[in-house]
Amino acid sequence: MRIRLLPAVIGAMVLLLTAKLAGLLLPGHPPAAAGLVPAAQASAPSQPQPQPQQRMLPSAPPTELTPEQRSERALLEGLRARRIELDAREQAAAAREMVLAAAERRLAQRIEELTALQQRLQAAERNGSEREEAGWRQLVKLYEGMRPRDAATIFDELDLPVLVQLVDRMREAKAAPVLGAMKPERARLLTGELARHRARPAN
Structure with a gap:
C-alpha cells in the first residue's frame, strides 16, 4: 500500500511544481506569493501621518513715532x-x-x-394823443365855422379847461371875434387861464 501511494504523491508534487514554474514564467500572471503582499498591505489599517506644526511668529511691537x-x-x-x-x-x-x-x-x-x-x-x-388831437381839431374847425356870437354863447357855458383847449387851438383871427362876443367876466377868466396854459413848459 505504501509502495502504491508513493508514486501518486510524487506525481502530485511534480504537477504542483510544474504549475508554480508555469506561473512564474508566463507574463501577466504574478505568482501567488507576490499577490499576498499587496493584499496584506491593503488589509493593514492606514496610520495617520503626523502633521507638521506651524510655528507662530511673534507679532511685531508697535513702532513709536519720532517727534519729527x-x-x-x-x-x-x-x-x-x-x-x-x-x-x-x-x-x-x-x-x-x-x-x-x-x-x-x-x-x-x-x-x-x-x-x-x-x-x-x-x-x-x-x-x-393823435386821436385826441384829431378830435380837438374837428371841434375847433366846427367852432371856427360858426358865427362869433353863436360860438360865444356856447363858450359862455363850457367848462373852463375844455374852453382853454379849444381857444388855444383856434386861429387868432377866428378866436378874437368870439372872445369879443362872450360875457366880459367869462372872457376875462378865459384870457387869464389861457395865458397860464401857454406859459407852462411843453411835455
Whole structure:
C-alpha cells in the first residue's frame, strides 16, 4: 500500500511544481506569493501621518513715532484739512456765481419785457394823443365855422379847461371875434387861464 501511494504523491508534487514554474514564467500572471503582499498591505489599517506644526511668529511691537515724524504727520493733516476747506470755498463760490448768473439772466429778461411794454404804452399813448388831437381839431374847425356870437354863447357855458383847449387851438383871427362876443367876466377868466396854459413848459 505504501509502495502504491508513493508514486501518486510524487506525481502530485511534480504537477504542483510544474504549475508554480508555469506561473512564474508566463507574463501577466504574478505568482501567488507576490499577490499576498499587496493584499496584506491593503488589509493593514492606514496610520495617520503626523502633521507638521506651524510655528507662530511673534507679532511685531508697535513702532513709536519720532517727534519729527509726528510733526510731519501733523503738518500733512493740517494741509489736508486746509485743502478740504479751500475746496469747500471754491464750491460755494461757484454756486454763488451760478445763482448770480441766473439772477442776471432773469433781470435782463425782465428789463427786456419792461422795455417792450414801455414801447407799447408809448405807441398807444401816441396813438391816443393823435386821436385826441384829431378830435380837438374837428371841434375847433366846427367852432371856427360858426358865427362869433353863436360860438360865444356856447363858450359862455363850457367848462373852463375844455374852453382853454379849444381857444388855444383856434386861429387868432377866428378866436378874437368870439372872445369879443362872450360875457366880459367869462372872457376875462378865459384870457387869464389861457395865458397860464401857454406859459407852462411843453411835455
